[in-house]
Amino acid sequence: MTIRFLGKILKNPMVLASGILGNSFDILERVHENGCGLVTMKSIGPEPRDGHKNPTVIDLGHGMINAVGLPSPGYLNMEAEWNDLENRDFPLIASVYGGSVREYQMVAEFVSSKSPDFIEINISCPNSEQHGMIFGVNPQSAHDVVSAVKKVIKVPLIVKLTPQALDIGEVARACEDAGADAICAINTVGPGMVIDIESKMPVLAFKKGGLSGPMIKPVAIRCVFDIYKAVKIPIIGLGGITTGKDAIEIIMAGATLVGIGSAVQYRGIDVFQKVAVEMDVWLKDHDLCMEEIIGAAHREG
């Protein structure tokens, strides 16, 4: 299932979503060994940040709600991690976030010097008041961040978008105009909330959190569909993907690569391998190849 993406050959189109497992070289390598063509690191920020108190992650069965809150050692405090990653034999996306255009630029420039294969800018996490999502909800601020980052990095640029944008196609187009090489959609949905009725309190310490997993797949499909209509750059489709058929569905919406996060909980760390095989079987059964089905939902009828 090898596939070419922004100049790199990947062993398959599976991507590890940022924020799932990617805290160390060892775990990233393990995910790659479990059938994931392209792994994404946990988002890196401008300064040391602990994230929120617990509870931060709750499994609701049909998906999850989380407000982990962007913990990061800070981009200047990860020398050991970059040393470990230097001799990796797998492709890597480094995710970055900031609290201002300048911070995104600063973090991205530094991270780029560590030679990840791609940089993904996180303008979509809903779990901080000052970072992430506030930059991705409208086309102008998305454009500002992307063009500032594009000036200073030496690797291809992916932008991860939020479904909270009023018009995600328009945001994607602004990113493409500013020089983005690919779009990753979507980050978590909401924010949502769960209240425990016995204590009468929201369960998450941050009270609100982003939704992920099977319950958000229709939102992800619609967003990827809208983005594909708006841009020519490739899309990493992500949000509630659990099976090969889900992956085929988001590819037909317009995705070139398929990301997985929450499904690690529902199908194990080797979900990447399982889904890749299931996609392969479906394609063979239908006598189709990947290239034929990317964006197929736009061409039918």
Add this chain to the structure above:
Amino acid sequence: MLRVEKKIIENQTHATLFFSHALAFKPGQFIMVWIPGVDEKPYTVSFHTRERFAITIEAKGIFSKRAISLEKGDLVGIRGPFGNGFDIRADEQVAVVAGGCGMAPLAPLVETLDKKTMVIHGARTRECLLYPDRFKVDRLFCTDDGSMGHKGLVTELLEQQIAAGKHFDMVYTCGPEIMMYHVFKICQTHHIPCQVSLERYMRCGFGVCGACVCGSRVVCKDGPVFGSEKLARMKDFNAKALLKSGKQVDISQYFSWRCKS
């Protein structure tokens, strides 16, 4: 959500909270415990029957001090049980080596084992030895200050037992990581299989967020119990851990940070 059914004060710094609830549980598993408005932390189950279970808390930081001040009727949230639990095999003779409040996760194991079991139990002082009258098996005690049993370390007692010709098919251990590391090394030297119970800072508790990584393993799902084969290849064991921010630090720095929170 569960209400505290009973509280037993074990000593000045430890208390056990009981819940009347049928928990599907294997010794060595843990639960995430939420005190609404405070925080949520992992605790191993220290007592278990079909109708009740308990957790034992050592008052160290903000959360644990709040936890031991809970009274009958107070509300806590429970997620889990999570984790793999101890691998109980058809062994003939086993040793259970407990350091400090490492006795808590080992206690239900001791009560489950139906074979020749020797418990080697160490703590700072006599007062800190948990559940002194609880088990019916052979027990050797040691304390740092000599106030009970041997004056010294559990590893010394373990080595003495092995040197005296005692045979063990398996050693189960829990306690400070440096202690477990030395127990593991003694077992390696004498070709005795060993299982340890690790801990790391946790968030989700079920293997997706990566906060508790140790090498390529996630302690909450691949562990918290790890056997000799995995430990031999686990370079972060007694070496490195992640802080809440995800920053990788030396194990001693991790534990001095963790005991304050």
